[in-house]
Amino acid sequence: MPEMNEKLALARKIAERKVAFVRHAISYLVVIVGLAVINNLTYNGYQWWLWVAFGWGIGVVSHFLSAFLYQSGHLVDRLAQRELEKMNEADKTNESDKT
Amino acid sequence: MKRTRRMNRTRLSPIDILGITLGVIVILIVIGSVVTIARGRMFDARWSFVGRHAPWNGGGFSFGGPVREERDEQVPSGATEIEVRNVAGSIEISGSAGAAAIAVHSVKTAPFKAALDNVRVDIQKEGNRLIVAEKHDPGFLMRTGTVSFRVVVPRGMKVIDAHSVSGSITVRGVEQGIDQNLSTISGGIATDMAGNLHASSTSGSIHFSSSGSTLNVRSVSGSIDGVIESLGTGGSAHLGTVSGSVTLDAFAGLDATVSLHSLSGRVSCSLPLTVSEQKNNRLNGKIGKGSANLDVGTVSGSISISKM
Numbered sequence: 001m002p003e004m005n006e007k008l009a010l011a012r013k014i015a016e017r018k019v020a021f022v023r024h025a026i027s028y029l030v031v032i033v034g035l036a037v038i039n040n041l042t043y044n045g046y047q048w049w050l051w052v053a054f055g056w057g058i059g060v061v062s063h064f065l066s067a068f069l070y071q072s073g074h075l076v077d078r079l080a081q082r083e084l085e086k087m088n089e090a091d092k093t094n095e096s097d098k099t
Numbered sequence: 100m101k102r103t104r105r106m107n108r109t110r111l112s113p114i115d116i117l118g119i120t121l122g123v124i125v126i127l128i129v130i131g132s133v134v135t136i137a138r139g140r141m142f143d144a145r146w147s148f149v150g151r152h153a154p155w156n157g158g159g160f161s162f163g164g165p166v167r168e169e170r171d172e173q174v175p176s177g178a179t180e181i182e183v184r185n186v187a188g189s190i191e192i193s194g195s196a197g198a199a200a201i202a203v204h205s206v207k208t209a210p211f212k213a214a215l216d217n218v219r220v221d222i223q224k225e226g227n228r229l230i231v232a233e234k235h236d237p238g239f240l241m242r243t244g245t246v247s248f249r250v251v252v253p254r255g256m257k258v259i260d261a262h263s264v265s266g267s268i269t270v271r272g273v274e275q276g277i278d279q280n281l282s283t284i285s286g287g288i289a290t291d292m293a294g295n296l297h298a299s300s301t302s303g304s305i306h307f308s309s310s311g312s313t314l315n316v317r318s319v320s321g322s323i324d325g326v327i328e329s330l331g332t333g334g335s336a337h338l339g340t341v342s343g344s345v346t347l348d349a350f351a352g353l354d355a356t357v358s359l360h361s362l363s364g365r366v367s368c369s370l371p372l373t374v375s376e377q378k379n380n381r382l383n384g385k386i387g388k389g390s391a392n393l394d395v396g397t398v399s400g401s402i403s404i405s406k407m
Contacts, residue, residue: 018118025121032128046213050132057129064122068115 021067028060165208166215172203172222178229180258181250185233188247189266189286194273198253203231209244218244228258267303276310287321304343312391318343322400326407327393330355334391344400348407354387357404358394364401 035049111119178201183190188206203222209215219234231250235242247266252259252273260280261268267286270279276294287303290296295311301319308326312334316323322343328350330336336355338345349370359366361380368382376383395402 015114018114022114022118022121025118025125028125029121047135050135053128054132054136057125057132060125061122061129064118064125068118068122 017067021063024063025060028056032056165210166212167209168207168215170205172205172220172231174201174203174222174229175224176200178224178227179256180228180260181231181252181256182228182260183231183248183250183262185246185248185261185263185266187245187265188233188263190248190250190261190263190268192250192252192259192261192268192270192273194254194256194271195251196254198251200253201229202251204249204251206247206249207244208247211243214242214244217242218246220246278311314338322346327353328407330391330393332390336391336393336395338394339396340400341398342400343397345395345397345402347395347404349393349404350407352387353391353393354389355391355393356385356389358383358392358396359402359404360395361397361400361402363399364397366402367404369405 032049032053035052036047039047039049176199181192181201183192188208203220205220207215207218207220209218217236219236221230221232221234223230223232231248233246235244245266254274256274256277258278258280259270259273261270262281263283263286265285266283268281268283268288268290270281270290270293273292275292277292278295279290279293279297281288281290281296281298282300283303284301285303286300287305288298288300289306290298291308293307293309293311295313296307296309297313297315298305298307299315299317300321302321303318304321305316305318305323306325307316307323308328310329312331314327314330314334314336316325316338318340320342321340323338323340323345325338325346326348327336330350330353332354334355338347344364353370357368357370357372359368359382364380366380366382368384370386372382372384372386374382374384395404
């Protein structure tokens with residue numbers, strides 16, 4: 001039962017991160033499109049909104065990576081699992097060499 | 100079991116699909132903006148991600164590559180003095196016996212159209228003086244356009260002033276004896292037939308010939324190479340440079356008190372000099388009665404004066 005609660009908490013955390021990213025990305029797109037329109041309606045030469053799109057975009061991409069790739073430490077867990085398996089395999093080969 | 104787990108892992112919820120789609124869109128926008136900024140296309144490339152005109156814009160923008168515009172400027176007549184102020188372009192002033200008035204031809208260049216439009220040539224007349232100047236409207240990265248001026252002056256001019264920051268200045272074929280005031284930071288200066296001359300450059304070399312009673316030529320790292328055709332009684336000539344050399348040809352009848360001094364450069368004078376002081380890198384004396392004053396100094400450059 002405690003394990004179930006732990007999983008539920010983790011799933012909730014992951015879902016919250018994804019929803020937060022979707023909100024962040026939508027607000028980014030709305031604001032950037034708005035700035036591009038204002039830029040081109042007021043002065044159609046220098047495209048200053050690209051600087052905002054670039055700077056803020058880096059932040060949004062980082063948010064995307066953390067929400068969808070790392071998934072609350074899953075990557076670390078997977079790596080730790082792999083390292084553990086390597087250690088066990090090494091122990092086994094050492095034991096077989098001794099015998 | 101393994102297959103079931105893999106299937107569960109690859110099953111995507113609507114929020115996953117939406118999130119990944121938005122993430123990919125944002126990544127494309129960031130890459131597009133980086134490419135656009137790096138290529139300098141944000142200045143007049145509207146909707147440059149998709150490479151087409153915005154619907155409310157009529158067009159008229161250019162993608163990439165330097166742009167250039169040449170024109171003959173409208174110039175008010177009646178000026179006997181001219182002042183040209185420039186920043187990065189060259190200034191060429193030439194004389195024409197057949198010209199009735201001053202003519203100004205400008206060549207604007209810029210890496211993109213908006214920067215080209217941002218450069219203006221401002222021409223004003225204040226009394227007898229015509230002032231030709233390069234002007235920029237304020238704006239980040241919009242001051243990348245430059246102007247080169249080609250000015251033709253008629254006979255009867257009295258003063259020529261030309262100032263630039265990184266462009267060269269050339270005055271050729273003008274009427275003899277016009278007072279000239281020429282200065283630049285990194286460009287070279289070349290002039291002939293000057294009357295009173297004031298010329299200064301920081302890193303460029305200076306070539307001149309003058310016939311006025313005042314000669315003031317300064318450089319920091321450039322060399323000075325000139326001809327003194329005349330220096331009236333009581334006239335003064337001061338020439339100095341830090342690391343460049345000074346080579347002068349003087350007219351035969353020069354009558355001046357001469358002071359040549361350098362910290363580490365060689366000093367030589369082939370004119371008939373009555374020496375009053377001669378040390379390692381210092382040579383003082385008189386030519387004739389010594390009525391004018393000729394002072395030449397360098398830090399590491401050599402000094403050489405010879406007869407024309």
